[in-house]
Amino acid sequence: MLALENISHNFGEFSLKRVNIRVKKGEYFVILGPTGAGKTLLLEVVAGLHIPREGQVLLNRSDATAIPPEKRNIGFVYQNYSLFPHMTVEKNIAFGLKMHKIPKKEAEVKVREIMGTMRISHLAARHPHTLSGGEQQRVALARALVIDPEILLLDEPLSALDPRIQETLQEELIRVHRARDVTTVHVTHNQTEALLLADRIAVMMDGKVVQVDTPQGIFNKPTSSEVADFVGVENIVIGEVKSNEGGVAHVETEDFDISALSTYMEGRVKAFIRPENVTLSRTSLKSSARNNVKGRIVKITDLGVTVRIQLDKGVKALITKNSAEELGLKIGDEVYASFKATAVHLSRT
Amino acid sequence: MNGRQALKGVKRHPTSLIFAIIGSFILIFAILTIFNMVFRQLVLEPENLVKAICDPMVMGSIGLTLYSSFLATVIAIILGTPLAYVLARHNFLGKNIVESLVDVPIVIPHTVAGIALYGLLMSKGAVGTAFSNLGIVFEDSMWGIVAAMLFVSAPFFVNAAREGFQSVDPNIERVARTLGANQWQAFYRISLPLALSHIFSGAIMSWARGTSEFGAIIFIAFYPMIAPTLIYYRFTTHGLTGSQPIAVLLIIICFVIFMVLRVITKRWGQHRVSP
Numbered sequence: 001m002l003a004l005e006n007i008s009h010n011f012g013e014f015s016l017k018r019v020n021i022r023v024k025k026g027e028y029f030v031i032l033g034p035t036g037a038g039k040t041l042l043l044e045v046v047a048g049l050h051i052p053r054e055g056q057v058l059l060n061r062s063d064a065t066a067i068p069p070e071k072r073n074i075g076f077v078y079q080n081y082s083l084f085p086h087m088t089v090e091k092n093i094a095f096g097l098k099m100h101k102i103p104k105k106e107a108e109v110k111v112r113e114i115m116g117t118m119r120i121s122h123l124a125a126r127h128p129h130t131l132s133g134g135e136q137q138r139v140a141l142a143r144a145l146v147i148d149p150e151i152l153l154l155d156e157p158l159s160a161l162d163p164r165i166q167e168t169l170q171e172e173l174i175r176v177h178r179a180r181d182v183t184t185v186h187v188t189h190n191q192t193e194a195l196l197l198a199d200r201i202a203v204m205m206d207g208k209v210v211q212v213d214t215p216q217g218i219f220n221k222p223t224s225s226e227v228a229d230f231v232g233v234e235n236i237v238i239g240e241v242k243s244n245e246g247g248v249a250h251v252e253t254e255d256f257d258i259s260a261l262s263t264y265m266e267g268r269v270k271a272f273i274r275p276e277n278v279t280l281s282r283t284s285l286k287s288s289a290r291n292n293v294k295g296r297i298v299k300i301t302d303l304g305v306t307v308r309i310q311l312d313k314g315v316k317a318l319i320t321k322n323s324a325e326e327l328g329l330k331i332g333d334e335v336y337a338s339f340k341a342t343a344v345h346l347s348r349t
Numbered sequence: 350m351n352g353r354q355a356l357k358g359v360k361r362h363p364t365s366l367i368f369a370i371i372g373s374f375i376l377i378f379a380i381l382t383i384f385n386m387v388f389r390q391l392v393l394e395p396e397n398l399v400k401a402i403c404d405p406m407v408m409g410s411i412g413l414t415l416y417s418s419f420l421a422t423v424i425a426i427i428l429g430t431p432l433a434y435v436l437a438r439h440n441f442l443g444k445n446i447v448e449s450l451v452d453v454p455i456v457i458p459h460t461v462a463g464i465a466l467y468g469l470l471m472s473k474g475a476v477g478t479a480f481s482n483l484g485i486v487f488e489d490s491m492w493g494i495v496a497a498m499l500f501v502s503a504p505f506f507v508n509a510a511r512e513g514f515q516s517v518d519p520n521i522e523r524v525a526r527t528l529g530a531n532q533w534q535a536f537y538r539i540s541l542p543l544a545l546s547h548i549f550s551g552a553i554m555s556w557a558r559g560t561s562e563f564g565a566i567i568f569i570a571f572y573p574m575i576a577p578t579l580i581y582y583r584f585t586t587h588g589l590t591g592s593q594p595i596a597v598l599l600i601i602i603c604f605v606i607f608m609v610l611r612v613i614t615k616r617w618g619q620h621r622v623s624p
Contacts, residue, residue: 047527069526070534076527082520086542095538099529140524147528 001025001183002151007045007055014041016052017207023151023185028177030194031187032218033204034230039187042204043153046185048072059150070099075144075182079156081136083128089139090115090124096147110146117176118142134165138172145180154186158193170196191231195219203227220274221345228272234308234316235273238349241266248341255313256293260344269346277343278317280309280327280335291344293337297329311337383600390597394590401594407579411599414575415606417491418559421498425506425555430548433507434536437514455504459564466497467568493570498559506555513547514540549614553607560603 002023009016016038023029031039044050046057048069057065064072084092090111097107115121118138128136137157144152157173158166174197177184188194194201195215202212203222211223222228225236239253241264249262251271258271279285284292295311307324309317315337329335390398401407436448454462470477470487477487487493517540525535541548563577571578576599584592 044523047523049523049526068531069523070529070531072527073529074527076524078520078524080518080520082518082524084521084525084539095525095530096528099525099534143524143528153527 001027001060002046002185003056003058003061004042004046005056005058007042007052007057009041009045009050009052009054011041011044011050014038015207016042016045019055019204019207019209021202021209021212023183025183026181028184028186028197028199030198030201031185031204032189032191032194032198032201032231034189037204038207039189039204040155043076043155043185043187046151047074047076047153073147073150075147075149075152077137077140077144077152077154077157079159081128081133081140081160083136083139083143085128087127088124089120089126089128089131092128092139093143093146096143100147114142114146117179118145118172132165133161134169137161137169141172141176145176145182149182152182152184154184156188157186159188159190166193173197191219203230205230220343221347222272223347225270225272228270232274233272233345234275234318235271235278235314237271237273237314238268239271240268241346249346251344251346256291258291258344259341260346261342262344262346264346264348268349270349272345272347273315273339273343275308275316275318276306278315278337278339280317280319280323280329280337282327282335284336285338290338290340295335295337297331297333297335300324300329300331309335311335386593387597387600390593394594397590397594398597401598406574407576407595407598410574410576410579410595411602413491413494413573414560414577414599415602417494417575418498418502418556418562420495421502421559422506422552422556424495424499425503426548426552429503429507430510430541433510434514434540436507437511438519451504451507453504454501459501459562460568462500463497463565463568466493466500466565470496470569487569489570489572491570491573494566494573494575497565497569498562501562501565502555502558505558506551509551509554510544510548513544513551516547517543546614549610553610553614557603557607560599 002021004019004021007016007019014036019042021029021031031042033039041050045052048057048064048067048071051066055065056063059072084095087095093111093114094107097110102110112121115124118141120135120138120142123131123135123139128139131139141157154173158169161169170193173184173186176182186197198215200212201215201218202209203218204210205226211218211227213221218227219231219233222231222233228236237253237258239251239258241249241262242252243250244262244265247261247263249260249264251258251260251269253271260271284294286292293311293313293315295313295315297309298312299308299310301308301310302321303318305321306318307321309319309324309329311317317337327335432451436444436451467474469475470480470493472478472481472486472488480487485492487496521543522535522539525539526532530538561577563575563581566575567578567581574582576595580592580595580599583595
């Protein structure tokens with residue numbers, strides 16, 4: 001459907017370095033990465049707004065690298081909505097149809113239909129600057145969808161909205177994607193958003209795609225410490241696999257030993273453990289499938305709903321405020337951190 | 350508007366007051382100069398003003414001034430808009446140099462500009478020869494006036510139009526491209542309408558600048574006399590009594606036209622607001 005092959009490009013301070021991505025038809029594909037990773041530039045290459053210095057853009061198996069944006073039939077939604085300020089909502093949405101020379105009657109029907117789908121019919125005669133952020137983004141989505149694009153490109157579409165609106169629009173994106181089955185590439189730096197929406201995720205850093213996987217794969221089995229760090233796997237320890245019994249590897253690290261579900265038989269590895277998979281208790285919860293690390297609390301960070309507890313052995317746990325209060329945790333307390341063997345992901349260093 | 354609202358209710362420090370007092374001097378200086386002349390003419394010597402209105406040479410020169418600078422502005426719009434757009438949208442090697450070149454006519458003394466224009470456009474000049482073969486003569490003709498006005502006023506237009514295009518979010522144009530608009534359509538359906546208020550205020554500035562030009566024009570076209578030339582000529586031959594009525598008449602006419610254009614073009618920029 002969409003294939004990017006060895007794309008390299010520079011624009012201003014952003015660059016793309018040999019990017020390879022394949023997006024399947026009807027897939028909801030998320031590109032996740034920190035600010036400045038080149039995500040927007042990549043979308044603009046897909047849209048034809050930049051011709052890459054090297055590499056190919058394939059749309060439906062044919063080379064589209066040099067096809068101008070107006071001939072690609074790709075819908076684009078920017079973070080800042082980018083509505084045409086001098087046109088009403090209705091005219092904004094009709095713009096693409098007008099450019100594609102769709103007969104007026106037919107265009108009117110399509111515009112009305114998509115406004116219904118996006119629940120913005122009542123805004124038809126309004127100008128963009130009179131709308132709220134959420135409303136503007138609905139209009140931007142409608143404007144991109146009305147041309148029946150082959151691919152819908154979303155560049156941080158929810159980042160400028162407040163959390164409550166973000167949530168409803170996330171649901172909206174899922175609903176629209178299901179209903180229209182439109183291949184979607186969504187760029188974001190927000191992990192939750194990626195986790196919620198994506199069929200697959202590509203993690204992009206410093207112009208490079210560093211990992212492509214399902215959301216579960218990315219979040220539970222990051223292949224590098226950069227990815228792990230970015231997706232919030234706060235526990236990364238280096239150790240050595242000493243033995244493997246029936247798929248459970250025994251890893252020795254500097255401070256403690258770990259059992260991990262793995263096929264590795266030996267060698268140096270990095271172990272990744274998500275902090276929310278670590279539980280804390282006052283007494284040791286000995287069980288064969290669980291790892292138990294005894295440590296002293298050195299830092300407690302209040303994150304609102306959750307609390308991050310850091311132990312002297314470098315282990316971090318993310319627990320609810322409620323359970324932190326129940327345990328009566330304070331700095332200097334001795335606790336047991338435990339996590340399942342399945343919660344540990346090993347990768348070669 | 351937001352800035353003004355933000356200041357409401359904030360206790361002012363004396364600094365603002367001191368600045369306001371100092372700043373008002375410059376305004377008083379400008380207003381006093383104009384008011385003194387207009388008042389003297391309208392109230393103390395209205396008969397001379399009436400005489401000037403009835404003088405076909407005076408009205409002819411004012412008409413010629415306004416018409417020539419209108420033509421110069423039209424040419425500036427046609428030639429300057431694409432330049433302004435390129436400067437606003439593209440980065441290229443030597444862009445700084447091009448931008449400085451645009452401003453050259455603002456920086457150089459206008460008598461210097463006049464001499465230079467004369468050298469270029471006179472019948473034996475580098476460009477003047479080519480034009481005279483086409484039947485267009487600049488020396489002592491309206492085209493000479495238009496050329497000089499264009500030279501001095503184009504920078505004002507180009508800079509204003511460039512600011513206008515810069516104020517349009519490039520992403521808006523990019524979205525238009527993805528929606529099926531080619532580069533030209535994205536320009537004239539999106540960027541141009543959105544920059545229109547800047548373009549018009551630039552055009553008004555350019556027109557006003559052209560109307561006020563004297564130094565660059567007299568070298569190439571002392572005749573036919575535009576109003577500033579006539580004012581200078583009457584001043585040297587008849588003194589203040591002969592020149593001041595024309596000056597006041599020119600000011601009043603320009604002011605009226607300026608206000609009318611402002612009122613007409615004011616509402617054009619209103620949908621540019623985006624929260």
